[in-house]
Amino acid sequence: MQRFSRNHRISAITKILLENPNKIISLNNFTKMFSTAKSTISEDIVMVRDTLAKLEMGKIETISGAAGGIKYVCGISNEKNREFAEKLCIILKNKERIIPGNFLYMTDIMFNPEIIYKAGIILASAFVDKNIDYVVTVETKGIPLAYEVARMLGVQLVVVRRETKFTEGSTIMVNYVSGSTGRIQNMSLSKKAMTFGSKCIFIDDFMKAGGTANGIINLLKEFESELLGIGILIDNVEIPKKLIQDYVAIVDFKGIDQNGEAQLFPSKIIK
């Protein structure tokens, strides 16, 4: 039998909590793992809780009752939040990102784990009190961000497809009107992907007029499910007339000015 000192236990408990965000872990797991008394483990947990609070790096909640235990809830200070949004603006302002049609190339951002991990914590923190069942996104670019938010909230990710695939079984398909182009588009979801009567949030990379978000609301209605929030990495605020009013964004994009410079600012919605 291995012996664990308090230092060892604290390091291990920190790791295990962090690897299971928003999941309740019974103290019995720790007493078995370290062959030690519950009171000792409780003292260890106080130290971990203190550390997270001091450094504003999330918190540990205690859930009482038979199915109780502790869980790690992600969090980030307003200061770090703003610092992240400012850094992201600088990265996005690089002139080489402007591609024909005055689009901003940002695929590499959406697939950069260091950036997406932090953005995931910011967006998950905004919805952690909603007790949702699923994080929903539409393929493709928003998938890593939506996955990270789902992981932080300890729930399943659901990816809505543009086309129906035969490996999905029976699907429900809805049509929606793109808010920026006015074109009719499809989105579909396997009936196996979601339990009816669920609570969801929608996470995406970029918000234009909000047509996609509207489509998601309609698709969720088919599953008798509810959309409780929307989180976006970059909000195109050049389009003032949005179909959707209530959402959280990290960065505002105000288009490309006469000098060919992308106008980007930390979003006001993240205080």
Next chain:
Amino acid sequence: MQRFSRNHRISAITKILLENPNKIISLNNFTKMFSTAKSTISEDIVMVRDTLAKLEMGKIETISGAAGGIKYVCGISNEKNREFAEKLCIILKNKERIIPGNFLYMTDIMFNPEIIYKAGIILASAFVDKNIDYVVTVETKGIPLAYEVARMLGVQLVVVRRETKFTEGSTIMVNYVSGSTGRIQNMSLSKKAMTFGSKCIFIDDFMKAGGTANGIINLLKEFESELLGIGILIDNVEIPKKLIQDYVAIVDFKGIDQNGEAQLFPSKIIK
């Protein structure tokens, strides 16, 4: 100024290392954060290193020199590895997963953060010594797994698209022959997505004959880049004649038997 005890520092150091897998962190970061001497931090790190080693939960490497520091390298014991593969087989054997055409519904698995996080550690551990520059995948189902592997290896994720999008700038497109259907298909990648002369691994959800992996090799050649490894969650071993020989898988799928039961086994490649 906040005061941090050894217990606090150890918890914080564990969290910071874990949140930055395979990234070198200078000890100066910690001495500044905790206003303490380097020798004290070194002692803290010894405790964290010991804990990870005792519990076989990855390791901490020391990198010497001016740009040196420490980094967390993910890892998992062979026992936990096998336990995970066995559990995954049980989940996949559920008869409700069989959909018309004798396919196995596994989309929910690929979008389940708890499963994908662990699978990501297993596959990342297999390639951690290759010092790769990118993790490559093809849209859509393998994206969370490939993202998790990229995060664990501290590198950028690259997602190859089926179709060209105008938000990608100039792209390189290749054709490839699907090994199972014999049909010709396209895959494309933005020229901005990858630096020429890079070392990559390919991560995907499911391997049939290996046509997609072959396509990736050809696409990487256009970027003068090299494929150093392939990691797959589920390998369809019903197709014995593979176009690709050398790859790592977690679970073997041997089709659906006469009783309508999916045949699934932990892959031999994961010892």
